[in-house]
Amino acid sequence: MLKLLSLNPISNLTHLGFSRFLNCNKIITGKSRMASSLYTTSCGQASKLLFRQLFEKESCTYTYLLADASHPQKPAVLIDPVDKTVERDLALIKDLGLKLIYALNTHVHADHVTGTGLIKSKVPDVKSVISRASNGKADCLVEPGDEIFFGDLFLEVRSTPGHTLGCVTYVTGDGPKQPQPRMAFTGDALLIRGCGRTDFQGGSSVQLYKSVHSQIFTLPKDTLVCPAHDYKGFTVSTVGEEMQYNARLTKDEETFTKIMENLNLPYPKMIDIAVPANMVCGLQDPNPSASI
Amino acid sequence: MLKLLSLNPISNLTHLGFSRFLNCNKIITGKSRMASSLYTTSCGQASKLLFRQLFEKESCTYTYLLADASHPQKPAVLIDPVDKTVERDLALIKDLGLKLIYALNTHVHADHVTGTGLIKSKVPDVKSVISRASNGKADCLVEPGDEIFFGDLFLEVRSTPGHTLGCVTYVTGDGPKQPQPRMAFTGDALLIRGCGRTDFQGGSSVQLYKSVHSQIFTLPKDTLVCPAHDYKGFTVSTVGEEMQYNARLTKDEETFTKIMENLNLPYPKMIDIAVPANMVCGLQDPNPSASI
Numbered sequence: 001m002l003k004l005l006s007l008n009p010i011s012n013l014t015h016l017g018f019s020r021f022l023n024c025n026k027i028i029t030g031k032s033r034m035a036s037s038l039y040t041t042s043c044g045q046a047s048k049l050l051f052r053q054l055f056e057k058e059s060c061t062y063t064y065l066l067a068d069a070s071h072p073q074k075p076a077v078l079i080d081p082v083d084k085t086v087e088r089d090l091a092l093i094k095d096l097g098l099k100l101i102y103a104l105n106t107h108v109h110a111d112h113v114t115g116t117g118l119i120k121s122k123v124p125d126v127k128s129v130i131s132r133a134s135n136g137k138a139d140c141l142v143e144p145g146d147e148i149f150f151g152d153l154f155l156e157v158r159s160t161p162g163h164t165l166g167c168v169t170y171v172t173g174d175g176p177k178q179p180q181p182r183m184a185f186t187g188d189a190l191l192i193r194g195c196g197r198t199d200f201q202g203g204s205s206v207q208l209y210k211s212v213h214s215q216i217f218t219l220p221k222d223t224l225v226c227p228a229h230d231y232k233g234f235t236v237s238t239v240g241e242e243m244q245y246n247a248r249l250t251k252d253e254e255t256f257t258k259i260m261e262n263l264n265l266p267y268p269k270m271i272d273i274a275v276p277a278n279m280v281c282g283l284q285d286p287n288p289s290a291s292i
Numbered sequence: 293m294l295k296l297l298s299l300n301p302i303s304n305l306t307h308l309g310f311s312r313f314l315n316c317n318k319i320i321t322g323k324s325r326m327a328s329s330l331y332t333t334s335c336g337q338a339s340k341l342l343f344r345q346l347f348e349k350e351s352c353t354y355t356y357l358l359a360d361a362s363h364p365q366k367p368a369v370l371i372d373p374v375d376k377t378v379e380r381d382l383a384l385i386k387d388l389g390l391k392l393i394y395a396l397n398t399h400v401h402a403d404h405v406t407g408t409g410l411i412k413s414k415v416p417d418v419k420s421v422i423s424r425a426s427n428g429k430a431d432c433l434v435e436p437g438d439e440i441f442f443g444d445l446f447l448e449v450r451s452t453p454g455h456t457l458g459c460v461t462y463v464t465g466d467g468p469k470q471p472q473p474r475m476a477f478t479g480d481a482l483l484i485r486g487c488g489r490t491d492f493q494g495g496s497s498v499q500l501y502k503s504v505h506s507q508i509f510t511l512p513k514d515t516l517v518c519p520a521h522d523y524k525g526f527t528v529s530t531v532g533e534e535m536q537y538n539a540r541l542t543k544d545e546e547t548f549t550k551i552m553e554n555l556n557l558p559y560p561k562m563i564d565i566a567v568p569a570n571m572v573c574g575l576q577d578p579n580p581s582a583s584i
Contacts, residue, residue: 055525057349088524095537232380233347235527245387 047152049172049179050074050096053226053235054089056082059112059270060229063089064185066172067098068151075150077102079170079185080228081115083282089115090122101150104129106187106228107167108136108278110201110271117283128281133159134166136279142168152177158215160189162208163196169216171223181222184239190216191227192234193247198260200268201275205260209253217243339444341464341471342366342388345518345527346381348374351404351562352521355381356477358464359390360443367442369394371462371477372520373407375574381407382414393442396421398479398520399459400428400570402493402563409575420573425451426458428571434460444469450507452481454500455488461508463515473514476531482508483519484526485539490552492560493567497552501545509535 050069053062063085067076076098081089093100103116103126116128116138129148132141142148144159148170155170170185172178188196190212198205216225221240242249248259268274277283342361345354355377359368368390373381385392395408395418408420408430421440424433434440436451440462447462462477464470480488482504490497508517513532534541540551560566569575 053527055347055527057525085525088526092526095533233349233377234380234384235345235347241387 047071047177049153050076050098051179051183052092054085054092056085056112058084060231061109061112062226062228062230062235063115064226065089065092065098066150066153066155067096068153071151073151074098076100077104077148077150077155078115078119079104080106080109080187081119083113083115083118086115086118086122090119100126102127102129102140102148104148104155104170105134105136105138105278106170106185106189107131107164108134108201108275109188109228110164110268110274110278111229112270113274113277114282117281120281121283131157131159131166131168133161133168134164136166136281138281144168147173153179155185160186160208160211160215161202162198162204162206162211163188163201165202165204167196167211171219181224181238182220183224183226184216184219185226185228186216187228190225190242190246190249192225192230192232192237192242193245195246195248197263197265199263199265200271205257206253208260209249209256212249217249339363339469341445342368342390343471343475344384346377346384348377348404350376352523353401353404354518354520354522354527355407356518357381357384357390358442358445358447359388360445363443365443366390368392369396369440369442369447370407370411371396372398372401372479373411375405375407375410378407378410378414382411392418394419394421394432394440396440396447396462397426397428397430397570398462398477398481399423399456400426400493400567401480401520402456402560402566402570403521404562405566405569406574409573412573413575423449423451423458423460425453425460426456428458428573430573436460439465445471447477452478452500452503452507453494454490454496454498454503455480455493457494457496459488459503463511473516473530474512475516475518476508476511477518477520478508479520482517482534482538482541484517484522484524484529485534485537487538487540489555489557491555491557492563497549498545500552501541501548504541509541 047068048070050067052065055062061082063081064079067074074097081103100123103119105114120126127139129140129142130136130138132143142157144157146157148155154173156173158169158171160167160169167187167189169189172183198208219239223239225237225242248256339360340362342359344357347354353374355373356371359366366389373395392415395411397406412418412420419431421432421434422428422430424435434449436449438449440447446465448465450461450463452459452461459479459481461481464475490500511531515531517529517534540548
């Protein structure tokens with residue numbers, strides 16, 4: 001397990017203006033307190049998490065903003081930004097005085113175009129992040145066990161394939177200075193009372209079942225479940241709640257697989273546009289000079 | 293200032309099956325800890341706030357669920373429930389093992405039908421709450437300074453007219469066992485970077501300006517602003533943020549009034565249905581036997 005964000009020796013993003021061997025290691029230290037705690041789950045600790053959940057109505061996508069508000073630079077990460085709401089997200093980041101350092105995707109989305117490439121074109125220092133297993137291109141290709149630091153806080157990378165072959169769940173760190181309760185950004189692997197479909201992009205219901213049970217349901221029960229989508233207006237759940245009430249994942253594996261095989265969902269409207277775009281941070285034809 | 297939820301001597305809700313002199317006083321004590329902290333802003337204290345934000349997509353309404361998770365009965369309140377999402381809200385309350393005791397409105401809404409009456413028809417012990425100044429009917433008519441207890445936690449009632457003549461803001465209590473930071477449920481008085489319109493239902497831009505500046509902007513700057521609506525996908529703000537960045541309420545009173553006079557907004561689609569219904573908890577023709 002790496003203690004820093006992993007080195008990314010094989011990323012080839014020259015078409016986006018990035019060098020072939022990009023070092024994503026990042027350590028930022030500092031423990032000064034800020035006056036306002038804003039929206040936080042931490043308490044009584046040196047580091048303080050600033051947390052915002054943001055919603056994109058058309059695709060019902062949740063984007064998450066996290067920052068170490070105790071750090072002088074207030075380093076921040078965005079998880080699953082959407083191209084259509086990049087202006088909103090960057091305006092908020094500016095208002096809050098944060099320094100965005102990473103724009104992460106939990107997976108190659110099929111229902112919206114990621115905002116990571118657009119963000120990089122507007123804030124060149126930001127590094128895009130996706131799992132190596134996704135086969136997507138990004139500045140940093142993360143693997144299970146990697147830890148993505150922003151200030152003194154970090155996200156742990158857990159492999160949760162099944163919705164797509166490269167899905168990961170980002171979990172806030174385990175440690176005395178990390179937020180309590182922990183927070184799991186589950187993408188489409190685990191939704192509130194449901195889960196993502198498994199019938200495209202290398203999806204597998206058997207794999208998804210194993211992913212959720214081995215990588216998410218093993219977290220402390222009070223861990224907050226923060227999904228990439230909700231279609232009923234829920235905003236958050238907990239691991240304990242989903243272990244008890246998830247309509248699909250509380251079943252045995254065989255029943256779960258049958259449920260997933262019989263969803264009869266329509267072909268995703270956006271998939272033919274979104275997936276090719278999202279394999280390259282949402283920008284299929286970027287202006288290289290704008291994204292350096 | 294009353295320390296309990298105010299007595300309601302003049303409510304006349306016989307058509308809903310309520311007695312004329314309804315005592316809404318409620319004290320529930322208890323400080324036992326629950327294992328899971330769920331979604332909370334409290335820490336290191338005897339009482340723990342369980343908090344959920346819920347979204348109704350059509351009217352972009354936020355409903356808030358708060359409970360004292362440290363209390364054996366887990367008494368809960370719902371702020372601004374919507375009729376269309378009552379089933380969802382009650383299912384969540386059941387899943388979380390909460391006892392819903394109050395269903396509150398910040399004001400007589402014009403854009404959706406409140407769920408308070410429907411909730412009462414399904415959970416008869418629940419008391420509906422609205423401000424006396426609204427002229428609406430409810431089990432409990434609250435006034436500025438009243439404190440609405442659920443377990444050891446309470447909401448303070450602040451008068452914030454201007455969007456309508458009866459708007460109130462519910463603010464989590466000030467005290468050692470109350471959540472930190474505080475949370476202000478501002479209804480339509482203060483929205484994130486904006487505010488509610490002031491051109492109907494006894495609205496007044498002069499009054500709204502005074503309400504926000506005297507009743508909300510005087511709260512600690514880290515107080516969370518939890519509005520009844522957001523149309524851009526924001527979920528929360530802070531008093532400090534709105535004092536600095538609110539597009540309307542950072543202006544002087546004269547400029548603010550001019551902005552509000554020149555919004556040229558269309559006549560609200562739902563107002564002719566919603567307002568008469570919301571004057572009586574959303575149920576204009578209830579079945580008395582079902583709501584006792």
